[in-house]
Amino acid sequence: MHFSGTDDYVATDDLKVAVNAAITLERPLLVKGEPGTGKTELARQIAGALGVPMLEWNIKSTTKAQQGLYEYDAVSRLRDSQLGDPKVNDVKNYIKQGKLWQAFTADERVVLLIDEIDKADIEFPNDLLQELDKMEFHVYETGETVKAEKRPIVIITSNNEKELPDAFLRRCFFHYIRFPDAQTMARIVDVHFPNIKRDLLQEALTQFYKVRETPGLKKKPSTSEVLDWLKLLLAEDLEAEALRADPTAALPKMHGALLKNEQDVHLFERLAFAARRKA
Numbered sequence: 001m002h003f004s005g006t007d008d009y010v011a012t013d014d015l016k017v018a019v020n021a022a023i024t025l026e027r028p029l030l031v032k033g034e035p036g037t038g039k040t041e042l043a044r045q046i047a048g049a050l051g052v053p054m055l056e057w058n059i060k061s062t063t064k065a066q067q068g069l070y071e072y073d074a075v076s077r078l079r080d081s082q083l084g085d086p087k088v089n090d091v092k093n094y095i096k097q098g099k100l101w102q103a104f105t106a107d108e109r110v111v112l113l114i115d116e117i118d119k120a121d122i123e124f125p126n127d128l129l130q131e132l133d134k135m136e137f138h139v140y141e142t143g144e145t146v147k148a149e150k151r152p153i154v155i156i157t158s159n160n161e162k163e164l165p166d167a168f169l170r171r172c173f174f175h176y177i178r179f180p181d182a183q184t185m186a187r188i189v190d191v192h193f194p195n196i197k198r199d200l201l202q203e204a205l206t207q208f209y210k211v212r213e214t215p216g217l218k219k220k221p222s223t224s225e226v227l228d229w230l231k232l233l234l235a236e237d238l239e240a241e242a243l244r245a246d247p248t249a250a251l252p253k254m255h256g257a258l259l260k261n262e263q264d265v266h267l268f269e270r271l272a273f274a275a276r277r278k279a
Helices: 013-025 039-050 065-069 074-083 099-104 129-134 166-170 182-192 198-212 223-235 262-278
Strands: 029-033 054-058 070-072 095-097 111-115 136-139 144-147 153-158 173-177
Touching: 013 029, 013 039, 013 153, 013 173, 029 039, 039 054, 039 111, 039 153, 054 099, 065 070, 065 099, 065 129, 099 111, 099 136, 099 144, 129 136, 182 198, 182 223, 198 223
Parallel strands: 029 153, 029 173, 054 111, 111 153
Antiparallel strands: 070 095, 136 144
16 A cells, blocks of 8 residues: 545645655554644545545544543443343443444454544553554453454644653654645645635735734634635635735735634734834
8 A cells, every 4th residue: 555645635745755655664644743734634535545444533632542442331230130130141232332443353454533632632643552462452341352344544633732751652654744835835725725816825924924924923823724714805806906914904815714723813913013013
């Protein structure tokens, strides 16, 4: 299996190398980067390019590693036993398979996405060490061992909200998705808006990177946000001239797509006020 990118996803050469290295080594690919840089979408594109199914495990702050393996519903079994339900005699009726179990027992090799692993408790990655390394786990209620017949391609994403344990990192192939430069961003935009006018694109990206590079910005706009912004600009049928930056203007047009908190809005208002005083 070899990943060479897709028509719908701009993958840099180093990202392609990372994906194929993880596939060859049969190790999880740990992908870090700013929110909105396409980490989750990467897994979907890999599955599509390789023609295999994808299973998605979205991690939350309350998610436990055991849920990825299986969950045993002891409460339902107790209730059914009180009602005299004959299915209580088979414990398998009360075991719910998790995403890892489904991936290990799939009829074909699958892509397993473990999305935003850094949202979970700090012990979460350590609790999955052996399962991801050996690709097997034991089901204590039934005494069986679930082992991957076809080792899944595991993609793990992180927004870097917390550090991951060294023991976990040793078992992964790591790649950091850098924020796209203007040239790469233009290629990404072309995928989504192939008919956009060149002068509008150039002016929009110029303004976008000025916003991103503004000192003191609390939340820098991401790739997904610039795409939303461009969609709004195209919907308004704006020309590049109408978009050109006015040093006395407080905020960029349709700024709500780029600036997502009041602190950053106030920052731009203060900068505009200072520019007006200088003028």
